[in-house]
Amino acid sequence: MSLGAALPHTSRINSGCLLSSTLVPLEDLSDDEILAPDATSISTSKSSKRMAPTTTSDDNDIPLEKMHKASALFVNPSRRFRLIAASLHASFLQIPIVHDQIILFLRETASPSQAESIIGTWCLTAHDVDRQVAAIAFKTWKDTVTLHENLSSSLHLFVQRAILDPSGVYTYLNPVPPPAPLAPVKRNAGKLSSVSTPGGDQTPRLKIDEQEESKQDRRARLRIAALGAARWILGSTPTLPEDFFSNPALWSSLNSSEICPWVEMESFGFGQPNVRKAAWSLLQSLVTTHKEAVRSLLPTLSTAVLRSAWMELDTMVQATLWQPLLVFLKQYPQSWTLDMGENDNEEDVAESEESRPNSRAYQEFLRFLQLGCSGSPQQGYPTVVLIVSTIPSSGRWIMFSSTDEAPLTQFFTSFWEAINGRALSSLHRVAASSAFLSSLLECIVFLIKRMQSDNAREERDPSTPTNEFSETLVKAQLSRVWDEISNKKLRVEERAAARLVARTLESLSEVDQSLFDAAWEALARSIASDYFLLPSGYNTFLQVITAKFTSSVAHVIEGESVPTTAFDVSMLTILHSLYLSPTP
Numbered sequence: 001m002s003l004g005a006a007l008p009h010t011s012r013i014n015s016g017c018l019l020s021s022t023l024v025p026l027e028d029l030s031d032d033e034i035l036a037p038d039a040t041s042i043s044t045s046k047s048s049k050r051m052a053p054t055t056t057s058d059d060n061d062i063p064l065e066k067m068h069k070a071s072a073l074f075v076n077p078s079r080r081f082r083l084i085a086a087s088l089h090a091s092f093l094q095i096p097i098v099h100d101q102i103i104l105f106l107r108e109t110a111s112p113s114q115a116e117s118i119i120g121t122w123c124l125t126a127h128d129v130d131r132q133v134a135a136i137a138f139k140t141w142k143d144t145v146t147l148h149e150n151l152s153s154s155l156h157l158f159v160q161r162a163i164l165d166p167s168g169v170y171t172y173l174n175p176v177p178p179p180a181p182l183a184p185v186k187r188n189a190g191k192l193s194s195v196s197t198p199g200g201d202q203t204p205r206l207k208i209d210e211q212e213e214s215k216q217d218r219r220a221r222l223r224i225a226a227l228g229a230a231r232w233i234l235g236s237t238p239t240l241p242e243d244f245f246s247n248p249a250l251w252s253s254l255n256s257s258e259i260c261p262w263v264e265m266e267s268f269g270f271g272q273p274n275v276r277k278a279a280w281s282l283l284q285s286l287v288t289t290h291k292e293a294v295r296s297l298l299p300t301l302s303t304a305v306l307r308s309a310w311m312e313l314d315t316m317v318q319a320t321l322w323q324p325l326l327v328f329l330k331q332y333p334q335s336w337t338l339d340m341g342e343n344d345n346e347e348d349v350a351e352s353e354e355s356r357p358n359s360r361a362y363q364e365f366l367r368f369l370q371l372g373c374s375g376s377p378q379q380g381y382p383t384v385v386l387i388v389s390t391i392p393s394s395g396r397w398i399m400f401s402s403t404d405e406a407p408l409t410q411f412f413t414s415f416w417e418a419i420n421g422r423a424l425s426s427l428h429r430v431a432a433s434s435a436f437l438s439s440l441l442e443c444i445v446f447l448i449k450r451m452q453s454d455n456a457r458e459e460r461d462p463s464t465p466t467n468e469f470s471e472t473l474v475k476a477q478l479s480r481v482w483d484e485i486s487n488k489k490l491r492v493e494e495r496a497a498a499r500l501v502a503r504t505l506e507s508l509s510e511v512d513q514s515l516f517d518a519a520w521e522a523l524a525r526s527i528a529s530d531y532f533l534l535p536s537g538y539n540t541f542l543q544v545i546t547a548k549f550t551s552s553v554a555h556v557i558e559g560e561s562v563p564t565t566a567f568d569v570s571m572l573t574i575l576h577s578l579y580l581s582p583t584p
Helices: 009-019 039-045 064-074 079-093 096-109 112-125 131-144 149-164 166-173 215-236 248-254 273-289 291-309 315-331 360-370 377-389 393-399 409-420 429-457 465-486 494-511 513-533 536-557 566-578
Strands: 185-188 191-194
Touching: 064 079, 064 112, 079 096, 079 112, 079 131, 096 112, 096 149, 112 131, 112 149, 112 166, 112 215, 149 166, 149 215, 149 248, 166 215, 215 273, 248 273, 248 291, 273 291, 273 315, 291 315, 291 360, 315 377, 360 377, 360 409, 377 429, 409 429, 409 465, 429 465, 429 494, 465 494, 465 513, 494 513, 494 536
Parallel strands: none
Antiparallel strands: 185 191
């Protein structure tokens, strides 16, 4: 059976377009010609451009030697052409004889360059930016391709080239044609006139999906497809090509800056949020499928990940990056110290912690906090305490500034800068402010717990200045929380704010009663000084707080004992001011 007889009319036409360079290319065909009922109508109408395909007497002789010409269609700028190419390719593979000969051709007949181009562009099409194109191509890819060593190597090389040099790959697949010969000129009654070409297309079609894409967009389109192909490779091969994944240029796809911070070049992700999304998805696959192998990549990955995440401003990219970022930091917390470029020299190790400079990535993280999680407070603030928790105790000095009198001052100053700079002034200000307050209070409790546990591990006296600093910290932060809520700079619904504060007080009491006393003292003093100046709506805040802790002074209220602590006195004062019963 011949290929032409086995296919419907439309497939007969396009099989020639894909498999033979002697037929009319798709770019020269109109929509009607692509769907023409008879192949001869096209070869006849375009005979002045190309010769008709030659037939063979052998029904099984399929002209696959020109199959590599399909690679150019797989990466064509026109979404329509890529869809046609993917659809026809899928149709061919449904024919057993064609399917078998294509596989045989790729494995045994094709030259290395042909196999690399075909298998590479096929995989790129399976991860095309257009979902419909990708869905069709990925099904044929999944059902057909089983990579042996040679094809796997060819695919790896092509995908690497497509990410690092997409323009070079495109030019290789679509070489610049030689200049067209000049039309002959003849004299006619003293006038010069050019000879028209019979059958020429005098009215070139202009369609939206066929308009020439910019070089930047073409590079982005090919990189997105190649990054998707790299993600498939990670899930399909047990070994990791470390030389490629350790390339700093590859991970510039994560970065939105024009000049990449860790290598002198333009970032692949600059001006291309979809490239950055694809790169974060690749990181997710990498840390999931090759956990141990990633450790050898950390010198490069640590800087790339940490110095890209905090600078990202696109909300769609941010929605993609949180999961891979948190997984990466949880599995490889040493990334914070690797970003410092620490020297293993014994003199450097012996250097005092206070004199070490801060991590550049950590400084960018502080900037991220100052900008209200780079403009995405509802997405970003719930992750802050998780991010802080990944800084290892051995690298805790990163959060200590040598220019500050007390540790963590810089951290909380940056946190509050979002309020000072009105970074939360958006349409969803209440929700953003609530996320801010919840994150701030969680960080206070977490960092105090960490300092307490570090003291216990190092067998320090709990009465050391570190414990004094913890009490000073909670006093300052709880007072600031009340001030910002009461003056409406922090627009949190009163009942929600009271619940968050009450939960924090409970957590502090579980760590150390002295911390609870310090926090309550600061809060009660602030409330007492501002109470008569507050609008009546703030009674709700005070009611929730007192309802939570009234039971602690029930013995005093019922006359069974006299107030003996500052907490007893301040609670009774607040209750008296509110005219509340002790019932929660």
